């Protein structure tokens with residue numbers, strides 16, 4: 102791996118609240134991401150360096166291109182389809198009925214099945230009711246299945262290159278879990294912990310897996326993304342960012358060798374943003390890592 106990586110600011114201050122869930126769309130060479138609390142959707146076209154934005158009425162956890170057109174999004178408790186250009190929103194399913202929970206991070210496995218988890222309501226800015234979340238899958242025929250319950254903050258997820266393992270982060274466990282994954286059934290079992298973080302002041306958040314099977318974990322309140330070996334739990338590389346709240350990452354670019362990293366400006370006093378971290382809420386890109394990612398999967402339903 103190259104030791105001469107470089108952190109670039111792609112879109113300064115593009116997120117008003119929590120930038121999240123980056124997804125590289127190979128077909129359009131664009132990056133989709135969300136701005137959770139503002140209901141914001143961003144599409145950055147790498148070839149033209151232009152940004153399209155949409156604003157929805159609610160909190161958005163993820164936005165993933167849909168094979169049949171448009172996006173699949175997590176909007177409050179709804180899984181919905183949204184067409185960026187027509188601004189057309191259609192609810193496909195609802196989760197956690199009768200609660201004020203909301204969908205958080207989501208990702209598709211290689212069969213195009215969507216996985217997304219929920220978290221409890223905000224009791225105050227940045228304070229979430231714990232133990233209310235569930236990890237769901239949403240199949241191509243729109244069947245919802247529940248896999249894990251009583252989660253604190255359902256967050257990053259991804260799969261091993263042979264699809265035998267699903268990695269998952271429930272943030273307040275300060276660890277990365279792994280499960281045996283059955284891609285045919287869409288089921289997980291045999292929970293293990295593959296990495297445990299001693300520093301409880303920063304919170305593991307979004308995650309992706311590279312083509313070597315290593316984990317890239319973003320740390321909220323930790324100013325960093327770490328490359329972690331799931332076999333040993335060892336941190337192989339730490340990349341620092343000029344912002345406190347680093348939220349998620351995915352690989353993109355023509356050769357899938359650029360790491361795109363989202364960050365948050367939410368709940369940070371304006372004075373601190375002005376004087377200490379003026380790039381809070383920016384989209385970053387790390388080049389020169391000498392590592393490749395995998396294609397981000399679209400929703401096949």
Ligand code: CA
Nearest residue numbers: 206256306307
């Ligand atoms: Ca997150």
